[in-house]
Amino acid sequence: MTTIKVPTPHIGAQLGEIAETVLLPGDPLRAKYIAETFLTDAVQFNSVRNIFGYTGYYNGKRVSVMATGMGCPSMGIYSYELIHGYGCKNLIRIGTCGAMQEHVKIRDVVMAMGVSTNSNYMDCFKLPGQFACTCSFDLLRKAVDAADAMGMRYHVGNILCSDNFYHPETPATGVSWADMGILACEMESTALYSNAAYAGVNAFSMFTVSDSLVTGEVTTAEERQTSFTDMMKIALELA
Numbered sequence: 001m002t003t004i005k006v007p008t009p010h011i012g013a014q015l016g017e018i019a020e021t022v023l024l025p026g027d028p029l030r031a032k033y034i035a036e037t038f039l040t041d042a043v044q045f046n047s048v049r050n051i052f053g054y055t056g057y058y059n060g061k062r063v064s065v066m067a068t069g070m071g072c073p074s075m076g077i078y079s080y081e082l083i084h085g086y087g088c089k090n091l092i093r094i095g096t097c098g099a100m101q102e103h104v105k106i107r108d109v110v111m112a113m114g115v116s117t118n119s120n121y122m123d124c125f126k127l128p129g130q131f132a133c134t135c136s137f138d139l140l141r142k143a144v145d146a147a148d149a150m151g152m153r154y155h156v157g158n159i160l161c162s163d164n165f166y167h168p169e170t171p172a173t174g175v176s177w178a179d180m181g182i183l184a185c186e187m188e189s190t191a192l193y194s195n196a197a198y199a200g201v202n203a204f205s206m207f208t209v210s211d212s213l214v215t216g217e218v219t220t221a222e223e224r225q226t227s228f229t230d231m232m233k234i235a236l237e238l239a
């Protein structure tokens with residue numbers, strides 16, 4: 001595997017300061033909150049561009065948490081540097097998504113078994129066709145087991161990784177993503193899953209539904225916090 005020199009251009013940590021398992025929220029303040037709330041003995045390893053990263057312990061297991069920013073270009077940079085610079089092996093995105101099916105409700109957990117996309121991110125691999133991004137089966141199985149044990153409401157399936165949060169009002173053409181069974185949309189997992197696939201490491205994305213593209217519903221800040229905490233309980237079982 002290609003390696004890059006550390007500190008990398010975007011992560012100011014030394015080798016050994018980042019755990020093999022890294023939880024990846026989009027928001028830097030979420031990373032700080034997770035470190036302060038769920039980890040013990042957390043030490044901050046990054047503040048470059050205010051993309052906060054911390055390493056600590058959960059139930060005696062060493063785990064890191066670092067923000068990725070929004071969109072595939074940003075996730076592409078951080079996941080690449082974590083994998084090729086710091087040797088990270090389990091990269092777990094914890095984010096929010098917009099529901100694209102009626103049965104996917106606000107605050108539900110969505111686990112991305114597969115990721116479809118409208119992004120050109122994977123053009124960098126110059127593949128001779130379309131690549132189907134899939135998660136680590138091992139991480140998915142552990143997440144499903146943890147969610148079942150805690151009696152949580154979750155969905156497993158295909159999601160859309162979109163380059164656009166805002167869309168112009170364009171007329172629909174052809175078949176919609178929802179028609180193809182896509183559960184929800186977000187903006188980073190194509191970069192994460194494809195970088196992990198190329199490097200032979202494990203990736204998994206999990207979300208709470210923050211809004212519905214079907215009903216127009218949105219969560220309140222308080223609801224987001226509660227559902228986020230539920231998802232964190234699953235994520236920490238993966239460490």
Ligand code: HPA
Nearest residue numbers: 096097098165185186187
């Ligand atoms: N679109 C893209 N990403 C998202 C959304 C959305 O509606 N909601 C949360 N993340």
